[in-house]
Amino acid sequence: MKYIFLAFFFSTSFFTRAQQTDVVDFTSIELKLEIASELKRISGKVNCTFDILKETDSIYLDARAMTFNSVVLNEEEVETYNDGKRLWIKGDFKPTDKNKLFLEYDAMPKKTMYFIGWDNEGQNQIWTQGQGKYTSHWLPSIDDMNDKIEFDLNVIFNNDYEVIANGKLMDKHIGKEKTSWSYDMKQPMSSYLVALAIGKYDKKIETSKSGIPLEMYYYPGDSTKVEPTYRYTKTMFDFLEKEIGVSYPWQNYKQVPVKDFLYSGMENTSTTIFSDTFVVDSIAFVDKNYVNVNAHELAHQWFGDLVTETSGTHHWLQEGFATFYALLAERHVFGEDYYYWRLYEYAQELLAQDKAGHSTALLDPKSSSATFYKKGALVLHLLREKVGRTTFNVAVKNYLEKYKYKNVETKHFINEVEEASDEKLTTFVQRWLRDKDFHYEEIEYHLRASSNLIKGHLQIDCEAYTSKCEEYLTSWIADESKIKVIEQMPNRIKAEDFKNSIKVRQAIAQNLTKIPLGLKKEYESLLNDKSYLTVESALYNLINNFPSDTRKYMDKTKGIVGFNDRNIRQLWLFLALVTDVYPEQSESFFKELTSYTSPKHHFEVRELAFQFLKGMRSCNEECTKNLEDAAKHHNWRFKKSAKELLEQRQ
Ligand SMILES: [Zn+2]
Known part of the structure; x- marks a missing residue:
């Protein structure tokens, strides 16, 4: 009662x-x-x-x-x-x-x-x-x-x-x-920023210029991966502290990789937790690294943690700012071209979203991640260009200092920019924050005017000028543009085009799937590249095109594991089983591939193993049991893919 x-x-x-x-x-x-x-x-x-x-x-x-x-x-x-x-x-x-x-x-x-x-x-x-x-x-x-x-x-x-x-360890x-x-x-x-992580870890500690301890955790077996994983951490920390103009607000900064994480990373106050798929060796670093996530979660320590949105309407104050400041930190490391190229990519993604009829206002709490993160970053880029870097930085500093340890809304930030610039932003706010439409042409105009790389890139159209395009691959144009050329006309690639950078060669490996006999030698050289993506594509395409050389290609790539999801090892086992080049070992190879479906492994390892076994129609009892277990996993994407595989079986 x-x-x-x-x-x-x-x-x-x-x-x-x-x-x-x-x-x-x-x-x-x-x-x-x-x-x-x-x-x-x-x-x-x-x-x-x-x-x-x-x-x-x-x-x-x-x-x-x-x-x-x-x-x-x-x-x-x-x-x-x-x-x-x-x-x-x-x-x-x-x-x-x-x-x-x-x-x-x-x-x-x-x-x-x-x-x-x-x-x-x-x-x-x-x-x-x-x-x-x-x-x-x-x-x-x-x-x-x-x-x-x-x-x-x-x-x-x-x-x-x-x-x-969170915070400082006072006593143990x-x-x-x-x-x-x-x-x-x-x-x-x-409270959403309170965090706890428990596991077996070692740590490396550096100190920022301002004296903040930067604690970088890693699994005891991963000491050789510490440098590539955490590359540029201190550089970006020092840069952001200076650029933002407000001291890092917490006692220390800890970064902790964990298994089967739900996202790439999470900016818990002073304690970023991130997915251990970003713990990489120096080869994996080329294709997949932690630099962007590292910078993004670090920027959130100010934008999100120090000042926090009052509600989802103002979500861009967290994600747009973290994306933009991460890009500024990356520009400090990788240069101007990198910065403009990323902005250009963001604009392309938003243009595609717009064409699909899914554009929303930046202040719409139901917006997509692309809008909150990427449109948010583009809007901050435009605003900074409009009022100038010095004025923009004064406004950001005042905004953070006035609202530190409090909650914020868009007007609080805009008011500071208006005050610092002595300029009314009503039209800007309407056009970029309230308008549903994405004004792509205006962004493209800005990027073209600011960056020679973008200007050159926009002139390339291989579908219209094929003969000129063939020369592009041996010319001075940027790698990003060469990759676009390769995607548009993979079958016009010549031997000398293989003399390009590792990224351009990767585009060749991924796009030239029917290999002319005359390019066989050049194509085989891709297997030596220090990129797991390149080796993965090259191995598959070579065996497909030249089956009589299967044993040679397989012997050459035998010991390579690849990324944390074991992309090359799993592909290799799959190819060994379907081509039967090592008949005496096929049983142990099948056992190994099936063992990767076990919950002992990271869900990305398991996901790949399920796909290969399904491709071979060989998901046995052990694999099925693990698939049923996967269909209950806490990561919803993995759970969904496991459920779909299970349904296809029934
Ligand atoms: Zn974020």
Whole structure:
């Protein structure tokens, strides 16, 4: 009866009251967390401090599927109601500062905190992803990003693991079996940025020019990959701090790769978590590296973490800025051509979106990622060109300083630019932020006028001028343009065109699939290139075109693994099995390929193995069992592809 009554009381109260952020302000949350990894169960003790801003009869904390064993308000037990999503606390609250709330809870987080490898002797990890989920699945807190709270995490976990969380490690106490790790934050943040990562790691530490420790985590077996993975980290950090003009706002900057991550990277405050598919050797670096994601998540430490959108309408203030500043950092490393080429690519993607009828306004909260990230970056590029770099930088600095540790809307930024430039931006805002249409011609005009690379590139049209195009590949034009030529006329490639850079040769490997006998020798040389994409395409195309030389090509590429998804090794096993060039080993090769479907492996390894086995119609019992397991995976893209494969089988 009590609960039914309370449910009624609390639900009416919920619907009639103002937003909780107007009524109560949580200022700090201290968590002491113990994790039983095998059971995927957590238990925590939380000390919160909050101010009451307006008289109210109830407050809440978001808390999903949690059991509370004790709730003490200002040292007294209180009446509570737990609706499975929120813990409501009833009381006669008057405006007061520094109220204390103590909670003790248990939970088995369904999402937001992920337990990797504990069921299958894999690489054991625990990590969190707050954005797009709810931190209240593992930590009673406020899911509304407009309440910024200082979070201090203390985590007790098995010895021999590293525990990484937001802020500075103040204390590490090693007990007989468990170690207690105490992290301290000095400033508040939105709860979606709270993070925890646990696993076996070593770390490399550098220090920024301004004295901030840059901690780069890696798996103990990956020491040779540290340099290529984290290449340019310090350079980009120093550059961004100077360019933004506001000191890095947190005590340190940690980057942690994890297995089976949901996205490329996530900019948790002072603790970026990223997918370990970006942990690369120096060959993989050529085709797939962490530089852009590294710069993007770092830029978010200011744009997103220091100042945070009030709602999705202003999402470009996070993603547009992070994309734009990442590009500025990359320009510092790779040069002007790189910068303009990326902007040009962004514009092409947005043009295609526009042609498909999917353009939306930048301020539409339902916009695509392309709009938030890439249109956002292009708009900032245009704005910076319009008001000039110095003025733009003054505006950004004022904007960040005025709203630091607070929430922001587009008008706050625009006001600062108007003030710094003494210019009204009404027309600009209408055209680029509010208008649904994408004004491609205007962007192209700007890029053409600013960059010779883009200007030259736009003049190339091989469908119209074929004879001229043949000369392009041995001329001075940029690699990006040569790649466009190859894509437009792969069958006109000549022997001397192979004398180009590794990227242009890669385009040849990928586009010239029917190899003329006269180019056989040149094409075979692609197998020596230091690019896993090039070798993958070249191996496949060579065997397809010259089957009698299969054994020669296979022997040559036998030991190559490729990217983290083992692209070359898996293709190699597939080719060995379908061509049967090593008949005596086919059983062990099949076993190896099937073993890659196991949950012990990264989902990208598994995805590729499923595809090859499906291509051979050879997904056996073990593979099918692993496919059924994959159809329940936490990564929705992988789960979807596994489900589709399962359906095709039935
Ligand atoms: Zn981002």
